[in-house]
Each structure stands twice: as C-alpha cells, then as structure tokens.
Amino acid sequence: MLEQSGLVGVVMNEPIQKKVTLRRRAPEKVSSKQLLGETKKLFIHHAGSEYTLRITANNKLILTK
Numbered sequence: 001m002l003e004q005s006g007l008v009g010v011v012m013n014e015p016i017q018k019k020v021t022l023r024r025r026a027p028e029k030v031s032s033k034q035l036l037g038e039t040k041k042l043f044i045h046h047a048g049s050e051y052t053l054r055i056t057a058n059n060k061l062i063l064t065k
Helices: 032-036
Strands: 041-046 049-055 061-064
Touching: 032 041, 032 049
Parallel strands: none
Antiparallel strands: 041 049, 049 061
C-alpha cells in the first residue's frame, strides 16, 4: 500500500506537536491612590518615552505623552 502512495522508504520521524495551553496571570489591580498618592500626578517611562498619568479636576484619569 505504501508503494502505491509513493512513500516507500520514507521514515516518519517528526515529533508529534502537542497543543500547549498557557495559563496567564490575571492583571493586577492597583488603586489610583496607590499609584498617585496625594500628588495626583505620576511620570511613567516606557520604551524611551515619558508619559504623565494625572487626575483631572473632574476626577478623571488622563494619560498623556
């Protein structure tokens, strides 16, 4: 039967690929008060740039570059 399919002499020696399920951690929760404290402003350095996270007068969070 292998001769008919053209697989004569072929050795199937490849590893069996298994499906791997990765368990990812849930994102951490941090309060804005823990991050900003009483200053209401935080500077973040990311990928060579500086960002500012601040609380506005309307109590909203704003992230700017």
